[in-house]
Amino acid sequence: MGESRKCRAAVLRAVGAQWQIEELTVDPPVAGEVVVQWKVAGLCHSDEHFVTGDMVPPAEMLEAAGMPPFFPVIAGHEGSGIVVEVGPGVTSVAVGDHVSASFIPSCGRCRYCSSGRQNLCDAGAGAMQNGQIVDGATRHWLNGEPVKLMAKVGTFAEYTCVAEASVIKVDADLPLDAVALVSCGVATGWGSATKRADVRPGDTVVVVGIGGIGINAVQGAAMAGAKRVIAVDPVEFKREKAMEMGATHTFASMEEAFPMVTELTWGQMADKVIMTPGVLYGDMMQLGTALAGKGGTIVVTAIAPITQTESSVNLFELAMYNKEIKGTIFGSLNPRSDIPNLLSLYREGQLKLDELITRRYTLDQINEGYEAMRQGENIRGVIVYE
Ligand SMILES: [Zn+2]
Ligand SMILES: [Zn+2]
CATH class of the missing domain: 3.40.50.720 (NAD(P)-binding Rossmann-like Domain)
Incomplete structure (x- = not known):
């Protein structure tokens, strides 16, 4: 088994707060998981709904259900990156592969996946709860404190450990910013x-x-x-x-x-x-x-x-x-066939992707990027990791 990694991540600690850059510890993958080094993350409006509270269950509701507090959270569900480590049993991707995030995981076997409705995959249950898809355990820590990943993906971190079901291999010659866009906003x-x-x-x-x-x-x-x-x-x-x-x-x-x-x-x-x-x-x-x-x-x-x-x-x-x-949800598409399909339409010049990016930001500029979105200045802002 590999070793834990330390990296930087944008963390949200309360409704109405700013994103803060903190040091994240990422544990190694278990069976069915991979570690992805994210290269591009889209500043999707869905992540902003944590800041406004529109997508945060009320604290009393969580307490009544016996669930842990919602915050802290590392958001980001739109992204592209490179696989840097794989756990046992992973077959669809290998180290070095370029991948698109898929905030809707697709197991391929559940009732919904197997009937052409991967956007409803059972593995997507609990997308806004703590723990990993494969075993419910925590593999992401802020100074010893567990932190949840939005949709169990968390592209607002340099590295995260995600289920194999949450990544889709893409051709390595495609620009990673185009791949990132397709993973949520474009497809939806x-x-x-x-x-x-x-x-x-x-x-x-x-x-x-x-x-x-x-x-x-x-x-x-x-x-x-x-x-x-x-x-x-x-x-x-x-x-x-x-x-x-x-x-x-x-x-x-x-x-x-x-x-x-x-x-x-x-x-x-x-x-x-x-x-x-x-x-x-x-x-x-x-x-x-x-x-x-x-x-x-x-x-x-x-x-x-x-x-x-x-x-x-x-x-x-x-x-x-x-x-x-x-x-x-996800435009009712199937991530495993439609993400590659949209990228092939882009490759053939039929789908416009480059035109969608208004501005590029570093991770440290994330608050600036979201402020531009609130002001209506961006069609899509993206974080590009160094
Ligand atoms: Zn989104
Ligand atoms: Zn499924």
């Missing part, structure tokens, strides 16, 4: 349009919220042959970016889009609506569902506050207009 957005919404040639598609996910829903809808791709975002720079990535029309708000979609479609409204704002509040669903016409599909991709249980939807119209509302 593209799959929301092409798979979950099932955009067809000639469809009218509305994408609400143009961040790292929405921009790829725009790209996916255009690739799937949508006749109109209508991007909605309050930030002008994001609307311009959407036009470069395949949007045909842009609006600053759903209120502004509604009469124009009515006019453009001669009252038929959109075939598909993809909801991917920074945070999805329940009252946004009223206009979100109204933007879809008869037989329309509304895909809910964004993260909503974890304790929110109310949402406004006109149920009369939902039934009488035969509409459907669908949730999705």
